Amino acid sequence: MTFDFTPYHIALAGSGAAIILAFWLPRFVGGREPTASALLVVLGAAVLGLVPGMPAVFDPVTNAPEWSVVAEIAVIVALFGTGLRIDNIARFARWTPALRLVLIAMPLTIAAIAGLGLWAGLPLATAVLLGAAFAPTDPVLAGDLQVGPPREGGEHPMRFALTTEAGLNDGLAFPFVYAAILLAAGTLDWGAWAGFYVVWKILVGLGCGAAAGWLLGKSFFAVPHGHTLADANAGVVALAAILATYGVTELAEGYGFLAVFVMGLLLRREEAEHSFHTSLHSFSETIEHALTAMLMIAIGASLPQLWPWLDWRIAVLIALSLIVVRPLVAWLSLAGGTLGGSHRAAVSFYGVRGIGTVFYVAYAATEASFGSIERLWAAVAFGIFASTIIHGLTAGWVMKRIMGEAS
Template identity: 50%
Template sequence: MTMVNFTDIYSFAPYHLLLASVGIVIILAHWAPRFVSTREPAAAPLLILLGMASYWLVPGLPEFPDPRHAPKPWEIVSELTVIIALFTAGLRLDSLGPWKKWGATARLLLIGMPLTILTVALMGSTIGGLTVAGAVLLGAVLAPTDPVLAGDVQVGPPQEGKEHPVRFTLTTEAALNDGLAFPFVYLGIIIALQGLHPEGWLAEWLVVDVAYRIFVGALMGTCGGWALGQVLFNVPRHAVLADTGSGVVAIAGVLLCYGSTELVEGYGFIAVTMMGLTLRRIESAHRFHRRLHDFCETIEHALTALLLVALGHVLPVLFADLTWTHVLMALILIAVIRPIAGWISLVGSDLSGRDRLIVSVFGVRGIGSIYYLCYAGTHMEFTNELDLWVLIGLSILLSTMLHGFSIGRVMDKIAD
């Protein structure tokens, strides 16, 4: 008769220990702030910090995959998170007009973002000693305002109204600049592959990676939003699908739009943003829009929490290569480059001086940066990849801390 070893049966499985640890971290990050404030908790920085604490304090905890050596899981989860966040951002906007209020957004996208990319790239090559390809990629990865972690500065849910110019500008910037940063990610990859010889690749980059991919992304998203609107609200007219509240069908439509756009070499991030903007115009007063927003936001928050806890867990590993140069560069990006680039781009806009300052300062870095660096890393091996990951991880940590712990009071000011 075989004896049962009860020690084996009741031993701690590392996987279950990891699940319990993640659960505790997420609960604490949202619950603990309630003891000191009645505001919406600044969970993002706490998720990262508590994730770091679990790495050090919980013995036997299995490690999350190192994104430098296993980028694919990080790429997939961050991509899904950004897709949902961009669609949700487009869905939030109750009114797109008058077109004059897009002036500040256009300035941030056409002036502020390229200026940020250029300045960060110069900083990377001079202070950081990065290659030209690595410096360009660093600028492209860190330039966009993150649509995931910028939720606290965006407009409210559909049909809520009160779309303050600051919130409208930050929402539309975050919704569009992720897709518009992609040409510069490709530029970094091209330079790494072909060298700094623009006569061999500049024309193709401008025609394909800039003009064609942006146009196709916008077209596919607009058509996809209209088509999904017909499925949800108009066909069949006697049994409207939107009345069932089935948000999963809309999510399926978003994935279909994103995937099909990528198949025809368009920018899927631009497509899902345009899809959200277009769908919101169809039967705009229907209560389904609010239910769909809440459904998408729940998925977004769940994926974000898991990613941030995982990021916190791997930061101690990444920071083994941390130097004071990395710290200096991250601080310059957050405290100097983004605010100055934002301020310069908004000179002459309709925003007041205070509003211009808020928009310039609150450009949080986040999940999109993780996706872009994973995407580039899966397509080729960069000389400075270790430095890039340290800088990305540190920039996200500092950005979520500086912005997350101050955003509540600052946003209260614009309502005064």
Template identity: 50%
Template sequence: MTFNPYHVALAVIGIIVILSRWLPRLVSRREPASAPLMILFGASASLMVPGLPVVPDPRVSPLPWELISELTVIVALFGTGMRIDSLRPLRRWAPTVRMLAVAMPITIFAVAGLSVWIVGLTLAGAILLGAVLAPTDPVLAAEVQVGPPQEGAEHPVRFALTTEAGLNDGLAFPFVYLGLIVAAQGLAVDAWGLEWFLRDVIYRIGVGSAMGWAGGRMLGYILFAVPRYSTLAETGSGVIALAGVLLCYGSTELIEGYGFIAVVIMGLTLRRIEEHHVFHRRLHDFSESIEHALTALLLIGLGAVLPTLLVDLTWRLVLIALVLLLVIRPLSGWIALLGSDLHLRDRAVVSVYGVRGVGSIYYLCYAGSHVEFINESQLWSLVGLVILLSTILHGFSVGWAMDQITPEEGKSRSWR
């Protein structure tokens, strides 16, 4: 008797998801850290379960990985924007701005420098690697983010990590393009530097922000205003809102803006319309369910190909992964937050908990589909290892870390 590989895969996926969500509850009452278990169980299944279909190698077939990870990040970013109950006072954004303007560039250039010095990557590959590994992932960082809409009690630490995760995926894109340009045209900065700055930094960020605001206003009008006697927010499901998110993302990309920025701005804008309407909570829960399903498939798939990806792993790549997670991210975050109103413990948590994940998969697939990098196998080995280590280190310690942050009544002066 032979088994259909497709049905074997479905059964294995179901078992892995159930075990990953259920087993941690046997030892802890916290929300389970399922991400690392899905990766580890996916790797174990690929090695031990006969008859499983072969998962496409992202180095050879990046397109399916790019599309699934892109859709996952889109849904996650929109949900991140929807979570923010209040944008004011504006000073509450100070830690976010510091993390985006200081910590992320430091991380990019530190990873790039180490990659050239220790591993011997090309400069283009090193810049790309820095951009790929710099952003805090909006998908796997849910445990450190604020709660669903209308829940309130948005602690400064959770607000900073939520808004950082929402915005830094799009803001890392200029550096991805920088890596692609260096790979194609070399270091002749005078030939392409101004064009890169005006197009990939100013224009694309501006267009993404404007399209997100316009998309949020338009979707709010459709959901809450017309027709007044039978609004979609009262009778419709979240599918119409998801369609609006896809429309906003796709149209922004068509005019070469950053769609990732557009969808998070769209979520922030839509959340300001009829703020207390119950539809916001329903929409968030709907998008979160889709996000969790896509994330599970991606993580199990990553685990399945991880043994293959890690074949090219060297001690130098392991060193860079550990330095990134244990030194570069915490140190760059601490430097960025020096002089901020966050308490010392809060500053430490924000600095450390920059989870790497699905966004890194998308960026590397995107770049690999546009330019053939000399060091691509090494890049995939390192990114796979970083995601695995990040989900383990952060996933199993996040509950304890959240217990250490300053209680609401002692929160920073900037929130008063």
């Protein structure tokens, strides 16, 4: 008998063991999982990144299409769940912090990070891509800071602001990703970019999401009478609804990210107290967590390969982006608004970076050729790792403190 230790099977075994450990070990410290994401990255680096002969798929530089597909599915599932979990959307004033963060803070953050990228020696197109990818608050890894599941409440103003920001900004960051792609290709026309990538694709994304939310709501809860999908409690339809909405919107040249968030938001308005919403959310959350865990392991596995490209300027760029640029710009954008004091400070600080960043860079890398792509991936991978530590280790304590103040 001979044992064939193939890298593929070692990778499967190592990934499974790392995921179990990442969710098990934190329970020895307080019974919560605030550091699960950071542990997934660390264990991915230790178990897979340092083992020779691992599958090449763990290298994002040469396997961007594979990373793009997995990250894309994780983000659209997370965005649907983000829209679905919001119980109360009645008052426009509740949305003003998110709108300020998306319409004021995000473009300024993109510009600031792009400027840091130029200072770090990145080409212009690569620097713009880094800004666009690193500016949005991630809907996946920011889940612990968001409102609770459907019908469970917990919609504190700070949680609501972070939830709605995460739901909106991923779709609205896409115009800047396309600007970077067009810059890299040498075909950027600012007028055409604004008309198509900003106005048209955003409007189509909003329209398709609204139409899908209304249509699916009727399909789930009203037709056929007495034998609806909601009565069957078939959670798998959540994935079907997400894929259908996203695919149709992209075919119509709209932003699918924006559409699935709006679809989840409006679907939630149909029979708002029905237990089917909880089933949909639970099913989508399970898929989201599974894909996220796999991606965090992959990010960890890529760190040793990307380490040679992490020079001191990229390290400074990461640090300034996370602890200076986002907090400062967000704080200023929220001035005079409905959030004040510690709530405004917490919303400003918790610009979590994660799976959305991976998708944007991987997607752009499949569409155009970017200079210094290795340094870009090093900034992304180590930046996400830093975010899981800075934000993940403090989120639980901060939210308990703020919830205590609110009560």
